[in-house]
Amino acid sequence: MNPLIAPALPFDMKPRAREAVRDLKLQQFVGNATHLKDTQRGGIFDRDFGAEYDALRTVARDTKQYALDHLDELLERFIANAEKSGATVHAATTGREACDIALSIARAHQAHGRAQSCVKSKSMVTEEIGLLPAFEAAGIKTLETDLGEFILQIDGDAPSHIVTPMIHKDRVATAKSFVRELGARYTEDPTELTMIARAHMRGLYRAADIGVSGANFLLADEGSAVICTNEGNFDLSVGGPPVHIVFVGIEKLIRGARDLAPFLKLLARSGTAQPLTIYTSFVCGPRRAGEHGGPKELHFVLVDAGRVGVLASEKRDLLRCIRCGACLNACPVYRKVGGHSYGSMYAGPIGAVLTPELERAQGGANASQSGAGLANYPDLPRASSLCGACYEACPVKIDIPKFLLHDRTRLRERGLSPKSEGATLALWRWLAERPTLFRMAIGAVRLHARMLGQKDSRDERAWLTRVPGPGAGWTQSRDLGVATGESFREWFSKRGSR
Amino acid sequence: MTTRQSAVDALLARVRAAVRAQPVTVREVPSHAVVRRVTCDTANLADLFATKAAAVGMRVTRVDEAGLDAAVTTLLATHAQADAKVVVAMRDANLAARASAIAGTRLAANDNDDLLFDCFVGITDVDCAIAESGSLVVSTNGRIRNAWVTPPIHVAIVRAAQILPDLVDLFESATDALDAASTTIITGPSKTADIEGVLVTGVHGPAAVEIVLVS
Numbered sequence: 001m002n003p004l005i006a007p008a009l010p011f012d013m014k015p016r017a018r019e020a021v022r023d024l025k026l027q028q029f030v031g032n033a034t035h036l037k038d039t040q041r042g043g044i045f046d047r048d049f050g051a052e053y054d055a056l057r058t059v060a061r062d063t064k065q066y067a068l069d070h071l072d073e074l075l076e077r078f079i080a081n082a083e084k085s086g087a088t089v090h091a092a093t094t095g096r097e098a099c100d101i102a103l104s105i106a107r108a109h110q111a112h113g114r115a116q117s118c119v120k121s122k123s124m125v126t127e128e129i130g131l132l133p134a135f136e137a138a139g140i141k142t143l144e145t146d147l148g149e150f151i152l153q154i155d156g157d158a159p160s161h162i163v164t165p166m167i168h169k170d171r172v173a174t175a176k177s178f179v180r181e182l183g184a185r186y187t188e189d190p191t192e193l194t195m196i197a198r199a200h201m202r203g204l205y206r207a208a209d210i211g212v213s214g215a216n217f218l219l220a221d222e223g224s225a226v227i228c229t230n231e232g233n234f235d236l237s238v239g240g241p242p243v244h245i246v247f248v249g250i251e252k253l254i255r256g257a258r259d260l261a262p263f264l265k266l267l268a269r270s271g272t273a274q275p276l277t278i279y280t281s282f283v284c285g286p287r288r289a290g291e292h293g294g295p296k297e298l299h300f301v302l303v304d305a306g307r308v309g310v311l312a313s314e315k316r317d318l319l320r321c322i323r324c325g326a327c328l329n330a331c332p333v334y335r336k337v338g339g340h341s342y343g344s345m346y347a348g349p350i351g352a353v354l355t356p357e358l359e360r361a362q363g364g365a366n367a368s369q370s371g372a373g374l375a376n377y378p379d380l381p382r383a384s385s386l387c388g389a390c391y392e393a394c395p396v397k398i399d400i401p402k403f404l405l406h407d408r409t410r411l412r413e414r415g416l417s418p419k420s421e422g423a424t425l426a427l428w429r430w431l432a433e434r435p436t437l438f439r440m441a442i443g444a445v446r447l448h449a450r451m452l453g454q455k456d457s458r459d460e461r462a463w464l465t466r467v468p469g470p471g472a473g474w475t476q477s478r479d480l481g482v483a484t485g486e487s488f489r490e491w492f493s494k495r496g497s498r
Numbered sequence: 499m500t501t502r503q504s505a506v507d508a509l510l511a512r513v514r515a516a517v518r519a520q521p522v523t524v525r526e527v528p529s530h531a532v533v534r535r536v537t538c539d540t541a542n543l544a545d546l547f548a549t550k551a552a553a554v555g556m557r558v559t560r561v562d563e564a565g566l567d568a569a570v571t572t573l574l575a576t577h578a579q580a581d582a583k584v585v586v587a588m589r590d591a592n593l594a595a596r597a598s599a600i601a602g603t604r605l606a607a608n609d610n611d612d613l614l615f616d617c618f619v620g621i622t623d624v625d626c627a628i629a630e631s632g633s634l635v636v637s638t639n640g641r642i643r644n645a646w647v648t649p650p651i652h653v654a655i656v657r658a659a660q661i662l663p664d665l666v667d668l669f670e671s672a673t674d675a676l677d678a679a680s681t682t683i684i685t686g687p688s689k690t691a692d693i694e695g696v697l698v699t700g701v702h703g704p705a706a707v708e709i710v711l712v713s
């Protein structure tokens with residue numbers, strides 16, 4: 001697996017974070033893109049829901065919490081209905097098991113040792129279980145069809161954001177890898193680059209033996225999966241190959257289509273400020289008699305990989321996450337340190353709490369892991385200013401700061417935390433200075449005009465509300481005594497003079 | 499019992515125990531009233547749908563029944579070269595016949611899984627449309643799968659009577675759209691902003707969605 005998202009444990013975040021804050025380009029791209037998305041998110045909710053936004057989030061929170069609190073019933077219903085539709089349902093306790101299930105499905109379709117190929121639509125859980133390396137090791141040539149994931153794949157890079165995986169990369173890097181890997185002529189034009197990728201993938205869709213995807217939601221009533229994309233790559237991945245495998249974490253279950261509307265209305269608005277993703281695709285069973293196109297076999301691989309353990313724990317709430325990416329965009333720390341600093345496919349605030357928890361819950365079931373949880377990721381709970389922006393941004397109201405505090409306390413109790421330094425205020429000051437530094441950096445490196453063009457006074461206000469004077473509006477709601485003493489100042493003082 | 503079945507049963511057993519390990523905090527799914535933005539009595543759903551569909555980057559041509567064939571003819575002439583293949587994927591047999599006649603010699607034979615990649619235009623009708631988000635809902639009920647996503651141009655024929663007020667109505671209405679093997683809610687042309695946040699359309703699906711709205 002790629003060490004960027006599956007590093008050796010225990011994971012030391014500091015070197016990566018230090019490198020990221022020194023990388024002007026990364027600061028510029030991640031800073032601007034997250035800032036813009038965060039502002040646009042506020043804008044579209046103001047416009048479309050106004051004062052009712054909070055009530056909508058409460059509905060979504062409770063609807064998803066209901067599903068988790070009744071997950072056994074829902075799971076049973078889903079399995080029965082999916083099988084009724086003609087799909088085959090599998091269950092995997094570990095990532096390795098999930099990969100093995102897929103490999104045995106692939107083998108069952110292999111004709112005379114012929115090499116097989118796979119088209120894959122973007123999915124976080126397949127990153128988590130390491131499907132790509134498992135397929136490649138078995139000789140199954142796999143194509144990431146999401147443009148961002150494709151570019152990362154040909155570069156041996158890894159996603160650094162849940163929704164916009166190549167947020168840390170620029171067009172120049174893309175242009176170079178297209179020349180190198182695809183034999184394309186050199187161009188930095190995003191439209192031309194996209195068309196080169198499109199042309200490259202068209203033939204591969206036609207020829208693929210297996211399609212693979214994740215799912216955003218599983219519907220128990222219908223026995224179907226819902227997949228949201230902007231590119232349409234899921235529809236092509238599922239439409240062509242004779243076999244399709246949906247990998248999905250069990251926490252994606254909801255009662256059914258009757259409960260779907262709040263999530264669809266929140267997901268794309270929270271992630272990319274769209275009313276809905278361009279494609280919201282429902283897949284219910286394999287192709288039916290007389291139909292052209294669509295898989296002849298549809299498999300669901302229900303993945304545990306620590307989720308059952310989280311469900312049983314006091315952190316059940318974390319499983320409400322719909323992977324919208326809003327908390328990453330809103331987080332002042334994510335904006336500085338970038339996604340790879342979190343050592344997981346789940347970066348940002350949600351990653352900081354979820355990654356150690358999933359690792360702990362797997363109890364060392366994966367060979368590369370020990371199941372030590374927090375002790376394996378001692379920096380993650382400190383990768384936060386506890387400003388509360390993630391909680392405010394979260395469409396399902398996961399109280400991430402509460403869980404971060406909880407983890408900090410546990411680290412301290414176990415003697416894994418440095419002595420209190422009272423560094424939190426220094427951190428705030430440091431963050432408050434950053435907008436100026438961004439602007440200075442902008443002069444040094446090329447910045448796409450579109451990003452600048454969309455920055456407006458509203459944007460500045462959004463920043464200011466997120467970065468108040470030292471401690472303002474924050475000490476009232478958070479326990480400073482618990483929150484202080486973390487390692488950020490350490491990192492920044494160590495990195496020498498700016 | 500197969501290994502597959504016993505693994506599924508084992509997962510169910512573990513989930514059952516895990517659910518019990520914590521108190522149930524939500525006993526009933528809350529009312530979704532706040533989710534709805536547009537109600538049934540909205541005076542002109544067709545206007546709202548046209549506005550919202552345009553806002554997400556689809557083009558809308560409004561015609562009456564008599565003007566439908568001419569509108570489709572014009573769109574084909576605008577988008578497709580004389581030898582470009584056209585696929586017609588309609589549930590409505592009458593509409594299918596009319597569209598096929600317009601496509602004429604360019605009509606692709608509807609007989610194999612591979613044909614869509616050779617087509618330049620896909621003409622479909624819809625199961626329904628959603629005013630609130632400007633979305634089209636297209637399923638494999640009577641239509642070749644992916645005729646709306648594989649060719650570079652999608653022409654969708656929507657009748658005003660098919661427009662539902664809100665997304666909520668799709669899930670509460672009696673339509674059979676979600677019973678199909680595949681159903682897609684389409685809210686704009688295929689797009690990406692993966693490279694430096696620059697918006698590009700037509701990455702995998704169509705670069706242009708042309709809606710002919712028939713009142």
Ligand code: SF4
Nearest residue numbers: 321322324325327394
């Ligand atoms: S924790 Fe909330 S804001 Fe963050 S990705 Fe999950 S749903 Fe979105």
